[in-house]
Amino acid sequence: MGITMAWLREASGSVWPCVVLHASHNIIVQGVLDAMTARDGHAVFVTTEFGWGMALTQALMAVYIAVQGGRKRGLMWRGTIGVGA
Known part of the structure; x- marks a missing residue:
């Protein structure tokens, strides 16, 4: 989730969207989805x-951000975040 929030911080120029993302993530995942999950x-x-579902989701989001960020800046994928920034 760190890569997503880092991108959001850079794109918005403010830390507050990250605060809202983190708070809403906690409410949805811990308050709603965990309560609906079988414990056995x-x-x-x-x-x-x-769980690996969250890890996979965040990994896919990180790849998407890296690829889209590179395309918008005219950069090629180099496997690192912040290239050309």
């Missing part, structure tokens, strides 16, 4: 805040 079996390894 392997479901918690997939769906909770620390």
